[in-house]
Amino acid sequence: MLLAILLALLALVFGGLYMLGVFRKRRPNEPPLEKGTIPWLGYGIEFRKNTYAFLEKMQKKHGDIFTVQLAGYYITFITDPLSFGSIVKEFRAKLDFDDFAIHLVARVFGYHSRTDDHKLLEKASKKHLKGDGLVVITKAMMKNLQNLMLHNIGDGQKKWQQDGLFHYSYNIVFRAGYLALFGNEPAKNQESLKKAKKFDQDHSDELFGEFRKYDKLFPRLAYAVLPPKDKMEAERLKRLFWTMLSVKRTLQKENISGWITDQSQYKAENGMPEYMQDRFMFLLLWASQGNTGPACFWLLLYLMKHPDAIEAVRGEVENVLKETGQQVKAGGPLINLTRDMLLKTPIMDSAIEETLRLTAAPMLTRSVKDDMILKMSNGKKYAIRQGDLIALFPYTALHMDQDIYPEPKKFKYNRFLKKDGTKKTDFFKNGKLLKFFTMPWGAGTTICPGRFFAVNEVKQFIFLMLSYFEFKLVNPKEEIPGIDQNRWGFGIMQPTHDIQFKYRLR
Numbered sequence: 001m002l003l004a005i006l007l008a009l010l011a012l013v014f015g016g017l018y019m020l021g022v023f024r025k026r027r028p029n030e031p032p033l034e035k036g037t038i039p040w041l042g043y044g045i046e047f048r049k050n051t052y053a054f055l056e057k058m059q060k061k062h063g064d065i066f067t068v069q070l071a072g073y074y075i076t077f078i079t080d081p082l083s084f085g086s087i088v089k090e091f092r093a094k095l096d097f098d099d100f101a102i103h104l105v106a107r108v109f110g111y112h113s114r115t116d117d118h119k120l121l122e123k124a125s126k127k128h129l130k131g132d133g134l135v136v137i138t139k140a141m142m143k144n145l146q147n148l149m150l151h152n153i154g155d156g157q158k159k160w161q162q163d164g165l166f167h168y169s170y171n172i173v174f175r176a177g178y179l180a181l182f183g184n185e186p187a188k189n190q191e192s193l194k195k196a197k198k199f200d201q202d203h204s205d206e207l208f209g210e211f212r213k214y215d216k217l218f219p220r221l222a223y224a225v226l227p228p229k230d231k232m233e234a235e236r237l238k239r240l241f242w243t244m245l246s247v248k249r250t251l252q253k254e255n256i257s258g259w260i261t262d263q264s265q266y267k268a269e270n271g272m273p274e275y276m277q278d279r280f281m282f283l284l285l286w287a288s289q290g291n292t293g294p295a296c297f298w299l300l301l302y303l304m305k306h307p308d309a310i311e312a313v314r315g316e317v318e319n320v321l322k323e324t325g326q327q328v329k330a331g332g333p334l335i336n337l338t339r340d341m342l343l344k345t346p347i348m349d350s351a352i353e354e355t356l357r358l359t360a361a362p363m364l365t366r367s368v369k370d371d372m373i374l375k376m377s378n379g380k381k382y383a384i385r386q387g388d389l390i391a392l393f394p395y396t397a398l399h400m401d402q403d404i405y406p407e408p409k410k411f412k413y414n415r416f417l418k419k420d421g422t423k424k425t426d427f428f429k430n431g432k433l434l435k436f437f438t439m440p441w442g443a444g445t446t447i448c449p450g451r452f453f454a455v456n457e458v459k460q461f462i463f464l465m466l467s468y469f470e471f472k473l474v475n476p477k478e479e480i481p482g483i484d485q486n487r488w489g490f491g492i493m494q495p496t497h498d499i500q501f502k503y504r505l506r
């Protein structure tokens with residue numbers, strides 16, 4: 001009897017250790033394995049502390065491919081950018097995006113995905129964030145940007161205003177982007193239009209304030225490491241957003257983007273309960289507004305710290321305005337900045353690409369559906385196990401590679417320009433042309449569907465700043481803030497602290 005109990009206990013302990021991955025050994029043809037010293041957790045703490053530094057260290061040790069144990073997951077990182085092409089192709093056939101994303105989305109937004117979600121998102125994005133749809137949404141963005149940027153300037157007075165540059169950029173771009181997508185307060189006549197504009201300004205500012213609270217908790221919420229007090233706060237915020245963005249409230253607005261209405265209509269028609277649709281709205285808000293504002297901040301700051309860059313971009317902006325016969329004058333008409341005008345800015349395009357190279361750090365993760373063989377660009381083949389994850393972190397593997405980008409940590413506004421002033425797309429690794437030379441938007445089936453709109457938003461914001469305002473850092477000698485290590489893997493990085501600037505009408 002005792003022996004039976006002992007054996008059962010032993011089986012339980014071994015079973016538990018097995019589940020914790022303690023007995024996992026590297027098999028023939030598998031990538032190098034790094035389990036760390038703590039069962040199950042593996043390198044979880046070091047990875048979370050500074051993903052960039054950890055992966056850089058592992059890349060130096062193992063090269064192009066290695067598997068790491070991280071909080072119960074075995075994740076194979078591929079760091080050879082020449083192999084990215086074939087892996088992105090594999091993403092479709094043998095690797096699954098949904099498994100991993102479904103859990104994450106449920107935890108952070110309370111939204112329970114459906115199998116047709118991704119198709120619907122693709123359909124709505126193709127229609128409303130590309131082609132003719134992009135023209136419409138870009139126009140809406142312009143209108144809202146002008147409302148928010150010009151309303152508190154006073155009666156044409158040229159008084160200096162001071163703000164944190166990160167706060168200012170994120171606040172304006174978030175609010176204008178939100179209003180462009182989720183719609184404006186309805187107005188029946190000229191008189192109520194004024195009131196509606198004021199409502200939009202106040203309501204979007206309140207939303208931004210709450211969003212920032214959530215934004216700060218987000219990385220730890222995604223990693224499920226929030227202490228109980230913060231967890232409660234995250235729950236409160238989630239519920240607040242479900243209410244503030246509810247389908248009922250949103251559908252009362254006017255100028256709602258088809259991107260929002262189409263998706264909620266599809267979901268309603270397919271029987272999704274309304275409370276779940278409200279949660280989906282919150283997901284759309286986060287995906288659409290969490291990155292563009294921070295990207296605008298970095299670009300504006302890099303421009304301010306690099307006089308040659310700001311002069312080049314300013315010259316281009318002035319030329320585009322001149323070509324369309326427009327001039328910014330006190331009391332004159334507002335600028336009419338069309339999508340066609342935004343297509344004539346190769347210098348700004350290069351500065352944006354450079355900013356994204358320096359600050360966009362998404363982690364692309366897929367789960368492995370079946371045992372598979374992964375072929376690298378050098379012909380080597382690796383066995384990958386079912387149930388593991390595969391991840392790309394282009395920031396270390398690509399964006400910071402000094403063979404591809406000499407002096408990778410420096411901002412060079414013209415890095416993505418050819419000598420003749422056109423867009424440069426040929427970048428090489430070991431003498432071989434790279435198919436993917438930057439990856440701020442991810443890749444494959446889940447590539448950011450808002451990327452064209454996002455670039456337009458950044459351009460519009462910079463265009464308006466340069467046309468309407470004079471601006472400078474309060475302390476021009478202040479260093480560019482460091483990157484907040486907390487957010488690796490979640491898109492555009494944020495600064496460790498804000499930096500004060502002054503602005504006034506030109």
Ligand code: HEM
Binds near residue numbers: 364450
């Ligand atoms: C600078 C701004 C932006 C950056 C850097 C960015 C980056 C990204 C990245 C890296 C992903 C994940 C891709 C992957 O897993 O392969 C993503 C997904 C997504 N983005 Fe963006 N994004 C930006 C702006 C926007 C905007 C403006 C919108 C909408 C209007 C948007 C909508 C989405 C959506 C809906 C997804 C989820 C896609 C899916 O599940 O397939 N993004 N974005």
